[in-house]
Amino acid sequence: MPTVSMTVNGKAVASDVEGRTLLVDFLRENLRLTGTHVGCDTLQCGACVVHVNGDSVKACSMLALSAEGAEITTIEGIANPDGSLSVLQRAFQDHHGLQCGFCTPGMVMSAADLLKRNANPSEREVREWLEGNLCRCTGYHNIVKAILAAAAEMRGEKIAAE
Amino acid sequence: MPRDEAVASGGIGKAVKRREDVRFLTGKGTYTDDMNRPDQTYCVFLRSNVAHGQITRVDTAAASAMPGVVRIFTGEDIAAAGLGGVPCGWEITSSNGEKMKEPAHPILAQGKVRHVGDPIAAVVAESREAAKDAAEAIGLEIEEMGAVVNMTTAIQGHGAPVHDEAEDNLCYDWDLGDKDATDAAFANATHVTTLEFVNNRMIPNAMEPRAAIGEYDAARDQHTLYTTSQNPHVIRLLMGAFVLNIPEHKLRVMAPDVGGGFGSKIFHYAEEAFVTWASKEIGRPIKWTAERSESFVTDAHGRDHVTKAELAMDSEGKFLALRADTLANMGAYLSTFAPCVPTWLHGTLLAGQYAHPAVHCRVRAVFTNTVPVDAYRGAGRPEATYLLERLINKAAQEIGLDQVEIRRRNFIRPDQFPYDTPVALQYDTGNYLATLARALEMADYAGFNARKAESAARGKLRGIGLSCYIEACGIAPSSLVGALGARAGLYEAASVRVNPTGSVSVFTGSHSHGQGHETTFAQVVADRLGIPYESIEIVHGDTDRVPFGMGTYGSRSLAVGGTAIVNAVDKVIAKGKKIAAHLMEASEADVVFEDGQYKVAGTDKAKAFGEVSLAAYVPHQYPIEDIEPGLEETAFYDPKNFTFPAGSYLCEVEVDPDTGKIEVLGFWAADDFGNVVNPMIVEGQVHGGLVQGLGQAFIENCVYDENGQLPSGSYMDYAMPRAGDFPSFEVDTCVTACTHNPLGVKGCGEAGAIGAPPALVNAVVDALSAYGVDHIDMPLSPQKVWATIQAAKPAMAAE
Amino acid sequence: MYNFDYVKPASVADAVAALQGEDAQAIAGGQTLIATMKQRLAQPRTLVDLTGITEMQGISVDGGVVSVGAGARHAEVAGSAEVRGAIPALADLAGKIGDPQVRNRGTIGGSIANNDPSACYPAAVLGLGATVVTNAREIAAADFFQGLYTTSLNEGEVVTAVKFPVAAAASWQKFEQPASRFSLVGVFVAKVEGEVRVAVTGASEEGVFRAAALEQALASDFSAAAVEGASVSSAGMIADLHGTPDYRANLVKVMTKRAVEAMS
Ligand code: FES
């Protein structure tokens, strides 16, 4: 079996994998980082979104071996260094942007990528960015609100959580 | 802490942030598939790819010899072990007194397959991929039989029936209401409006696919099942007693974090019974996780009614009677609650918010070679609301009344409560004019015509649609549902354990899979006990820890489960009073409990809640002759009636006549859920429900072809609503408190899914009314809307 | 998924060599192929990952030609200032493929080599009259697409770049299939090299095609009215859950009209 090595949440990791091992299975099974979820088999739900070299990608549609040498960040790796919730994570809590929590890691990782590219997105831009993330619980309303609030806070503005 | 502060930190009415969020936001949730048990194996089911057929060969020899395969089970193994089939929890009696047809539902197919996805064999292997490889290598031959798909032809009994015991594929033929009175009212009507429609089949699509791990501890003769369930005790009861013959004390069922349910995780499924049983057979834990494409053909679907409805009116537009005739799809087997959905959860809601003198409803349930159909968010009530609210708009269109005015003329007025409907319910309270007024105000209904003109100037068709729903929640008084065919009680249980230093652990039979019970139930207890919210823990989802439970569905958790908690808390308070009276040397009758303190009325003597609980566990100075030490109470609460949330929804759309594409421009929801414990969570429930309802109305469509294949069997063809499909919503609540539970709550989880579909369809029909369109079946896909406009255009030109 | 051997060559030459192996298959971003393999509908013995090849990367504009490396991800094309400056419609098209995560992985080379009848890129390649560059030759767009999932690529031949002539004006109009969000119908209209081209994806059972009737009508009168007057036949158009042939034919006209309006 070939070996793959990469950096996951700042830690160097290496493991034997099959050619067909998906990045998401490598994270969940080999590293037991189960925050990255699998919600579909057609690349559409986004429950599996992680960052590969800073870009959000669907870990269910990438081979672990393709990530050789990459820097991977998962939901387990985005809290503040002291372990407290990041601005974006906290905005999801403050604005009730999650219910069952299953889509949440993918939503957060996807939104983090958006805010890196666009510090001041409009509501339309947020909604369109989330095209690849399905949520069955929230109706998206509060997810969008949370992302807009996090963007505002990161720009130094403050939006009341009602 | 004084009560005010306790409430400030998390009492009733506060938008307390959810405590469950931290684990989900950091990737530390524990969903079933996140768990691996030591020495675990993996299971993959070989499923039928034909809808209806006789299995002529299942050859597992080669597959069994493949690397990594532990064992392959077929229907023969299940039969040899004498396992029961998947049971049905509700029996409907037909109008002629006959019991419904209840064919067997085997764990693995016995000779025949009856829908695409029906399990035939189960491969247990060292890895998922090894199991899949082997499943593919099983020699399988099925002699295809014609598939029964269309309900209308199915009941005519052409071709081979789905089940031999139901030759005409009819499960039952049921009715409700006074047929003679209804017929008489129709005979005297000035105007009759008729609507024939399809309530489209839905695939639930909780984002977490179902999963189950079975484990057997031979040393203790103990079974454990981890499963994605909304009601672990119900699974323990059904699976233990009816399928596997395992007594409750030898079977533990745990539903850890569950990624959404919407009904689909209420039911007992074959896969969880299989892994539980087979883990003992092979002596190792077995894990099964559905792939999404598997979820499409195994999770119970929702809705799927074909209905003819008629409304009789007088010259003023007053309703005289309503008549409905429905074919309800049961799919290939009866899922857990399937028979009650189109009957007692549908027929009984047909009065809506209106004072109908007479209603009659007939429902025929039909077997087809499709996935079983059961409760899906709203369950029966969305179908009833859609029937009524579409019919009323069509009636308004026909007699030239505004959609608001026709409803106002027919509403049950606030002074008519409690109100007995002609379809067996008693509404305890409500104020339909208030929710309607609030919705009209939020939506600026009065300004609609100006907005429509603005759209028209851009070549777009604008429409606004109203829907006024009612639902029956808080299911349900056990004696009542027992009389209606339920094979279980529908109470709820809770234990409140006060720990020696005054912190509280609450064990609830309700199950949270997104609803936020860990937060809201703690708010309720904090409020009742006047102690800090932070010192209360909510435990759920484990049959070994929670005394009993009927689970979470039908928007029942707060109304029924919450009341059980309140009752257990009240028992704690009552016992505490005895202890406090002893400690303060006062008479029990003089002790009052206020703000987290036991006080002797009229004195400044007081004992804090924590002091009394400590005394209960360190009973040095204690009324030991009268009461036991300890402070822990259990309550079972059986509701006195259903609760009746109701509301008014308005939806505004713009239709692009060139493409048929609908844009939802605004949605306004005014709901009456009774008292609200956590407004933030209630709003979130409404938002989610709305998108499921809107999804059904304009985008989601489960399609079977004539061979019983499912072309919409993946997200490539089954359209899921996404963030970009909607604007933000405006939601608000108006309160009439429920009169028969101590919290005055009604339930909020399903409202959106119930009220939204007719609002959207009414809006689109309104937008197209210039073309003479008076109905379009859901979902209002662009091509359907476009084709409707195309068909209407020549008709318009000819006029 | 069936198992396979995985290789990740660093040069086009090594990739071509690796693809000589029995049942070897190239994979780029994998945004289609991995889903196909999960369904066990493809069974390569060796998977040759093209994403490590630097000579297939990069975007440049030179002498009226936009050259896009086959390994360019959709997000790169969408975000490229050069592309946006030269052919904004091409950047638009890339920015509307799939979703942000798919755009972060999927590549132009992978998309056109797969030639899905509903994919977006083929419309731009055909609509602009681009040239497909491979390890062996240059292929005109008109010769490259050969119907459903079929191209003129030989066994083991690898697309290395696509060269787009800069258009005087162009517009991409996509009507999404509600579930997959692929093109139910997508129309790429370009005024390029002295002619009007209308390339359509998502509509035909034969895959991407040029709508001759619309091109003729627009050649003499580049206006929405001209589109209105032209007739688009529904013969040979896809019929599925989401659209009848008639509906697709209508969308071809509506989307073309919108493109013309956007360009006027
Ligand atoms: S698991 Fe659904 S997109 Fe990756």
Ligand code: FES
């Ligand atoms: S919170 Fe449940 S799927 Fe999004």
